[in-house]
Amino acid sequence: AIQMTQSPSSLSASVGDRVTVTCRASQGIGNDLGWYQQKPGKAPKLLIYAASTLQSGVPSRFSGSGSGTDFTLTISSLQPEDFATYYCLEDYNYPLTFGGGTKVEIK
């Protein structure tokens, strides 16, 4: 199975900061990667698919990049509602694999 290494596991940031989360795949996965946001007690929410395509309704401050093995989720200007945990998910082959998550906390 493909391993997804997500970093950092947590970070502290202030409103307005630029935040970057990375995922590295143990083998090339093309652009078969999505990013999900999860708030406490809630279901995950799709933010980005195909590595860089913004899901409908998601604010444009979220962006994704990368292909092959290295991927990045960027929040250009962190807003109060963005404090959450973020996960990447590869869907290149079965079984699908999530990254370990990145918790974005208020500094």
Next chain:
Amino acid sequence: EVQLVESGGGLVQPGGSLRLSCATSGFTFSDHHMDWVRQAPGKGLEWIGRTKDKLRGHRTEYGASVKGRFTISRDDSEKSVFLQLNSLQTEDTAVYFCARVGRSSETHQDALDIWGQGTMVTVSS
């Protein structure tokens, strides 16, 4: 409105079984793969498995940790997907989510675009 609603969670003893259901509405169910994902308390997300759409014969795929113990099925007439959990262990304690797999008409790639609220399964004696 597209909606997924899980049910069937609860407390079960180690070695026991449970059947989870996910009722859906608001979309053409038979056209979509459906996934199950779980989250142990305080932990990250784990992909459990998938039942594929009608076109792909409802074939299933599973994660390594549940293969042989869990079974995913679906009933297109009821617009529902099911997860049969057998030989449950304490480490199976988690919130179980069902999720729709949406396919982009632009990129032709899949993503888990709609999620249910989850149902809690507790395995304990």
